[in-house]
Amino acid sequence: MSTKQPLQLTEDWTVVLLGGAIIFLALSGVIVPAPSFGWKDSETLFANVLSAANLGKMGQQLLLVLATAVLGSLLTGKPLRKFIWVFPVVFVVTILALLLAGNARVKALNLEAVIFSLGLGLLISNLFKLPQWFRDALSTELFVKIGLVLLGTGIIFSDILKAGSLGLLQALVVVLSVWYFAFWLCKKLKVDDELAMMISSAVSICGVSAAIATSGAIKGDAKKLSYVISMVLITAIPMMIFMPMIANYFHFKEEVTGAWLGGSIDTTGAVVASGTLVGDIALKYSTIIKFSQNVLLGLAAFAISVYWTYTHKSSAEVIQAKPTAGVIWERFPKFVLGFVGASLLFSFVVSAEAAAAVKDSLKNLQGLWFALAFTSIGLETNFADLFNKESRKPLYAFLLAQTFNVLITLVIAYLLFGRESAALTV
Template sequence: MSTQPKPFTIHEDWTVVILGFIIIGISLFIFLPEVPVFSWSNSTDLTAKVFDFNNLKILFIQFIYLISIGTFGAFLIGKSVKYFLFTFPIVYVLTLIALILAGNSAIKSINLEAVIFSLLIGLAIGNFFKLPDWFRLALSTEVFVKIGLVLLGTSVIFSDILKAGSLGLIQALIVVLSVWYFAFWLCKKLKVDDELTMMISSAVSICGVSAAIATSGAIKGDSKKLSYVISIVLVTAIPMMIFMPIIAKYFNFPEEVTGAWLGGSIDTSGAVVASGTLVGETALKISTIVKFSQNVLLGIAAFAISVYWTYTHNKSGETLESKPTLNVIWERFPKFVIGFIAASIVFSFFVAPETRDAVKDSLKNLQGLWFALAFTSIGLETNFKDLLQNNSKKPFIAFLIAQLFNIIITLIIAFLLFSK
């Protein structure tokens, strides 16, 4: 039986905007999901609170709600609904285990969030068990994290975006330009091939996986090289996500500075959110806004890279028709940023304060759930062996040195711009 591409397939970024606003609309006008209990201190507490019949009922309704949204999303972007329906319950159960572990009072006292347990559980399974390719392909990591980011917009006041966003854009411009050029220069010095050089430079300076994917698309890069860069990004993001908040707390960095530092240097949006959550509400908001400021530059960067690549690697026989156009900016622009800003505008100007207060906890719970689901998926799809399959260690070394430069320069700029 031949498979025809679906005529109604929607781009992933537009899909998450649609799904995010469906969730917001349901919460405002139709149904407000109850927030389940995960807090417990001992085995008796665990049975009485978390495994209470009413709480289990809330969790089951939540599962039906999330799998319905996720299935609709898989349908819209053209992924296999059958495989999604098989994989999602597994990801959801693993995520519930993480949420229950994080709900323990002793764990809470040392500020370990659910996303860390989600990640560790996923990594343990993904690295010690061979998962079938279809299972990994059915994971919807980017969709989950971007839905969470759209929902995060409901808790960010628009005036804060304008205030921090202007500073974030200044920081993003300085960081992206300086780090990209340093990474590019370093890769050339280490004789890393041109395709990997472009992907590494963009990934380390702009926004990790999304930038690597956009750059690979702009230069029509090798998918194996792209996979290698993505593996490096994901693996290095894990220790950065955990240890940078610890360093910030040890040296008593202001939350605004910490947020700007995390948002400007950690390469994946999900890891930025997780690390910001470990520090506090202010750091979470600032880190997200700063990361979005860098994301906004992604379309412009992809266009500039495609122009550079076309004119420096123009193969014989190509005509002017193959030259890049301004449409590349719009094609590469991360559309979920529009969803985040739109959600913020709606909740800042069009939702009454009492309504906002009524739905706040439920939406925050859903936002946290999507992030936790995303990190379970990241763990499941990340295999440390991927880094060892490439014979040359030079790209990995270049990425690590460039990332260290990124961490230092971003911290300096964060202090200059965000310190009171």
């Protein structure tokens, strides 16, 4: 007999409800301003970031995310008293991480804010023995999935058209070929299924966002996700620096170089930075190709959800030759529906003017939810869990898959954009 309260929801449906509520409020005019975290010295830190006006914006974000998280705890039936003590700690550590990421010198390295939130969380977790009740009160999955629903508002299907037929063709060929190769390689190296799915998506689609979406779709281990994210962010830096140098040495056309960079580097920030190092044409091509791959994230997350639900049966289902439609629906991660629904809403329903008015606020909130999630992952993880002997095979798989990604993307970029007549439509 079920012990659920009448109003208690599953976490996935709660996420869809809360993410949808944030989007509805924004479209209704309740827009939470995005605070600034950019600074280069102590003067700009106090004048811009720690000013009364900017601290007020941070306070408004705190109220929104706290109210949302509290409502999430109530709807899912989680203990609220402990969460109220834990959340302010997570928020303060996350703000410190955003401050570090906002430094001008750090920005020049194109390091994502989530690596700082994860790093600070790991530092605290490994320097101090946090009580078990503190770890249990962390709401990592809730934070990640709300961020993913909001991420859908930035995945606009019309962006596919901006890439033209050649850009879309490259995105499809790269994503499919690299994903399959990476997954095959992981299986050959006996990497477990969860890590294999996350690595394959991260390498082939769009790095951090793809790894997070895949982990949510398969209900993956947060520690494994943090490991994949770390590999993505660390390898993006040398790729961002050396790939433009290689292109310059071999005198690649800017169109080819841009398509190569956009199709193989896993983070959008690193793609923009590397394209800028080459030139305006390379920057345009790299950005559009990257957008094309980003748009495929929603379709990929949905396909991965169906595949995982269909192939990974629980012990109670193993007696069945195939899961029934009801079983698939029961185990299907419902937050994906919120992600896709948000994307469809902003692609075909919301006007361009209305979308532009809420874009910055929702994108900033999305980044905040992800940062909160990775602070939580760090706080509940030990370094020994993140980097150990068992992590070597996933590392080898990731590096080999990334090498294949770089090579196959270069070949495809040259075939599509090496001709004088080849061009993207913008």
